[in-house]
Amino acid sequence: MKKTYKVGIVGLGVIGQRLISAFQKNSNVQIAAVCDYNEKLAKETAQECGNISYFSDYKSLLKIEEIDFVYVAVPPAIHCEVVMAAFQHNKHVLCEKPLANSEQEAEAMLRAAEEAGLVHAMHFPLVYEKAFATIEEHLQNDMFGKIKRITLKMHFDQWPRPWQQTNWINSRKQGGFIREISPHYLQMIVHFFGSVKEVTSYVDYPSNPELSEHAVIAVLKLEDGMSVLIDGIAGQAEKEEIAFTIHGEKQSLSLLNWRKVKLANRGEEWIEIEDSALITPKGNLVEQFIKRLNNEQAFLIGFDEGLQVQRILEKLIQE
Incomplete structure (x- = not known):
């Protein structure tokens, strides 16, 4: 019998809401808690997900021990802060793109993931199209x-x-x-x-x-x-x-x-x-992420590829 993994979602804007249905369709995933600085939105989303826990501070969500992984869908400038905290709480991470808000942040995030030995992946939706x-x-x-x-x-x-x-x-x-x-x-x-x-x-x-x-x-x-x-x-x-x-x-x-x-x-x-x-395509993101959590072969875009993209991005922006 396959394990059911519990996910905590941080960030409930347009992008964050898109993966909720994908999580709900997968029998091996249970949404355990949601978080958004907009407490009203967090409460409404929690009710729609079955009256689960909700927070306006991601640090409170990360304290829930039974959460196995965190989906980070906050704006890019906050990615590094939330992802690093998730690793510190021994949570696997699925992060939105771009990985970070600078090359230095992206390097630190990849290094932290590798040192923690945790699963790290990014949501590039075209990959599964x-x-x-x-x-x-x-x-x-x-x-x-x-x-x-x-x-x-x-x-x-x-x-x-x-x-x-x-x-x-x-x-x-x-x-x-x-x-x-x-x-x-x-x-x-x-x-x-x-x-x-x-x-x-x-x-x-x-x-x-x-x-x-x-x-x-x-x-x-x-x-x-x-x-x-x-x-x-x-x-x-x-x-x-x-x-x-x-x-x-x-x-x-x-x-x-x-x-x-x-x-x-x-x-x-x-x-x-x-x-x-x-x-x-090769399945979908949630299926592939769960495979990796089960130590199975999976097609995911990790932080290593995210870092390569970040380096190009920073050179493109050149203020």
Whole structure:
């Protein structure tokens, strides 16, 4: 009989709420407690989860001995503080991206995880989507041929978007679309193509030093010499579009707006691939995390990969 693991959730904003249903659907996970600085939200969420314990201070949640792991979904500037405290209380950690708010914090978090011998993983949702699995298969089968370039387009008519009106998402300290959006794709670049050796970045910041960027143009150089072009802008008259494109000699693939996949053979038009024709992903994050807790083989993105992403992120931001 498999063990049931108890999770404590710290941070109940838009992102934190998304994994609650995933935890509830897994028979080997029980949500034991929730925490948010907004006590009213914490109480409401606790009631929805079956009248479980709730707190406005994460330190109180971490004192619950029966909690096996903590899901950290607070804003990035607080990740390090909460994660380090969780390790000190001998809790495994599942953390939102980006890993930290600086390279130094990310290094300390990875070091603490390794020294404690605890499971550490990050929530990069694209990893468990069909698009990721499809890209992986195309690379393994050399369907692209020689890859000429990778491009990442992040265009927003409004930032923050209407559903993202928080007190931090547009702050220069921890917000902006570079920190919020690009890590999803930087992770794929690192995972599939290896280390980034050089970053050249030009960022357009507003005159108000408290606010996040308006635009970025950047070039990443990979260890094999390949270039990644990043084009990000906010506030232009155009519908939001995020496009991650791998340009190959034989075939190119574009992941549009998170889930739509288009392919183009050499000299041909782009064709959208039906969802049913995409590759089935490797389970889901919660399943894989529980496997790792059971000392089974699991597909997780650890703090080590999170640190690589953080290093690129900090060079991109360059204030």
